[in-house]
Amino acid sequence: MGRLALILLLTVLGCAPDVPLCDDCLVLYDVTIIDGLGKPPVEHQVIVIRDGLISEISTVSDFEDPPSNSAMDVAGMFVMPGLIDMHAHVTILPMNEEGGLASNMDRAASEAVLATLLDFGITTVRNPAAPTVDAIELRGLVAEGIVAGPQIVTAGSALNRTSASFGPFVSTPTLEAIRAEVAQQATLGVDYLKVYSSLPPEFVLVAIEAAHNHGLEVIGHLQRTTWTEATRLGIDHIAHGAPWSAYYLPEDRRANYNGTLKDRMFWLENVDFSGPAIREMIQLMAVSGVTVDPTLVAYRTKFYGDDPHYLSNADSVFAPPLVRDIWARGAFTSDWSADDYSQGHAVWPQVLDLTKALYDGGVLLTAGSDTPNPWVIPGVSLHEELQLLHDAGIPAMDVLRIATYNGAVSLGLDERLGSVEVGKEADLLVLRANPFDDIANTRSIDWVVSDGQVILREPWLDPFK
């Protein structure tokens, strides 16, 4: 972006920060860089942004051309790569008359969610299943600069073996239907293919073969097909942090498990993470390079669905009214009793332990929220996800890498984004507080740079001010 454009932008936004300017560039002077690659922070650095890219990084003492008008300061602040939410349903679907999700996006609510994500420092999202035409339209609106938002990498409708298509799902009851749907989505221009929980292995295999033939990678939200089977079949990515398949339970307990949401507590009580089935699964996934976004916050809001932290979360204002209305009609756990929730709280550490086992086993983890599922607030929830990954025992340095560079690797975009390095796109967060002191400091965002453009946040967004 040129200097004029930057000045115009700052003028439009009303309060020019004292950003050091040089001809056609933006300089972040005397900052601490957290590179997103897992290296320790480096103090007293200068970052020069030109034409949307990071064009130079040097130390303050080596910087040739100290900006003359550097009255202010980002001095002492922390700069990290923009966050990547690997599971953000940005194509917001209203409810239809029958109380199910409609199959057309609400454009205003979708735009509101995209703007909120940027405010919370999310500069790239993976949109994991949405009506195909709408998903591609929304991706284009952002790419062309018509709608402000994070860069979108999108799936189309998720392939499932349901009797009818609805909301973000398309019914593919036969192998022929799968091949036809994959071909159609590829023609329309999706970035990858999403397969859903009721597909058996022979269906998942055909979907993978068809997608790969069209040059598309496949992500699975799986249950009927185990993660072990899907990995052997060549799947590329897994969404959500636990394989809720009976196969992983001891043989004598499999018949007691029906795969419902409540049953997941039984699954967690009976699964043995150090047993051969899970060990083999993790090893296979690590060797095959299958990546996982655990979406811990999507589970936490279920197992702790009685928690005032979610039910009366002041941050809910960041969700559009349409989304809050859907939440008010009932979460997935609205039939749970107090006893069910106590059981949920008791098994929660198992969810974290499995994430830690995947991490320790060398599976590439990414960070995703599954917004806007009930109480999973756009933007806010990804910062909660980072906290939960840290709670699982993952060091803060790696949590930040998971939420930035790993996401870019998983999307195949690591040449362009995901780290603070020369040549990368200038998608950056400027933080006032050090996230290594407290991972919650990822919310202390002073400003966001997206594609080299400064996005100033409203001060009221900020709980630290």
Ligand SMILES: [Zn+2]
């Ligand atoms: Zn989802």
